[in-house]
Amino acid sequence: MERLTVEQPESPLAPAAFLILFALATGDKHGYAIMQEARKISDDAFQIGPATLYTTIQRLLDSDRIREVPGPRDGDTRRKYYRLTAAGKSALTAELARMEAMVRKSKAMRLRLAESS
Amino acid sequence: MNAWLYRKLLLLYPQDLRRQFGAEMMLAFAEDIKSMGAHRVWWCALRELLTVALPGQRSNPCVVVPVLSFVLAALSQAAWLWIALHRVAHVDNALLIDSIRLGVLLPSSLNAVVALVVTRVLAHYSITALQLD
Numbered sequence: 551m552e553r554l555t556v557e558q559p560e561s562p563l564a565p566a567a568f569l570i571l572f573a574l575a576t577g578d579k580h581g582y583a584i585m586q587e588a589r590k591i592s593d594d595a596f597q598i599g600p601a602t603l604y605t606t607i608q609r610l611l612d613s614d615r616i617r618e619v620p621g622p623r624d625g626d627t628r629r630k631y632y633r634l635t636a637a638g639k640s641a642l643t644a645e646l647a648r649m650e651a652m653v654r655k656s657k658a659m660r661l662r663l664a665e666s667s
Numbered sequence: 668m669n670a671w672l673y674r675k676l677l678l679l680y681p682q683d684l685r686r687q688f689g690a691e692m693m694l695a696f697a698e699d700i701k702s703m704g705a706h707r708v709w710w711c712a713l714r715e716l717l718t719v720a721l722p723g724q725r726s727n728p729c730v731v732v733p734v735l736s737f738v739l740a741a742l743s744q745a746a747w748l749w750i751a752l753h754r755v756a757h758v759d760n761a762l763l764i765d766s767i768r769l770g771v772l773l774p775s776s777l778n779a780v781v782a783l784v785v786t787r788v789l790a791h792y793s794i795t796a797l798q799l800d
Contacts, residue, residue, distance in 0.1 A: 581688075582695045586702075599708075600695040601680065601715035604688035605723070628694055 563645045566598055566606040571615065571634060571642040578619055580629040581607065607632065615641055669700055669709075679716060679730070681723040729786050736782035740775040 563571070566588075573579060573587035581603055588598050598606075610616045615638035621631040634642070673696045677685055685692075699708045724730040748770045752758050 581691050582698050585695060585699070597707075597711055599711040599715045600692040600699070601684075601712070601719040603695065604692055605684060605719055608684060608687065628690055630691060 562648060563641060564606070565596055566602050567610060567615075568642070568645055569596060569598065570603070570606055570610060571638050571645075574616060574632060574634040574638070575642060578621075578631045578633045580621065580625075580631050582629075584632070610638065613637070669705060670697055673712065676712065676716065676720075679720045679724065681720075681727070684723065729783065729790060732786045733779040733783040737775045737779035740778040741771055744771040744774055 562568075569588035569591055570584055572591055573584045576587070579587065581600070584607075585598050585600075585603055588596065588603075607616065611618070611632075614635055616632045617635055619631050619633045621627075621629055625631075670693065674693060677689055677692060696708065696712065721730070721734070745767075748766055752763070752766065755762075
């Protein structure tokens, strides 16, 4: 059972934390698969190396936003798999909402700038 | 070779990160080299050394003291070298490189090694004293 959290989700999330949560939104993954997915999501603009990845994973585990889960039986035993928790989902949702609001505001501002020029 | 070097590089990361994720970091690094190529992955690894490893070690005197010692010595030696080279009429590239190597990097590295040894000895004695108490 997933632990409930009462603390407010930290916003804005650090880019690496956001990309890791985003990568895990589509299912459980091991570290390297998270790295690849994060690159794909950011169109290769944000390169997460092993140190950034695991420092952030450590932070996300400590804040209960992700948890370790057993991997597939036929998988490499050296790999650890990670899953998004309820707290992680809520942090990701809050971050996406914040980003959408920013995009809306920037579009409105662009319209206003276009009208004034 | 790449794996061996990266394993050595991991020694500069905080111990708890290394203990918990060291094997996975090695695995991810090796797979990344295969898919992205050594140049790009090493560039990222060196950048992470400055952005992740060193900030993570800021409470570890065995890393902070030698690094500070190296930087301060290099700055002061570089200032002396700059003054000295201004008095020489013609400075060619070979002289400049040798001066930097022998006049800045070598003494600064020796300073850092001495600082590391002193810090480790002091850390050892304070642990011994605590154990005796």
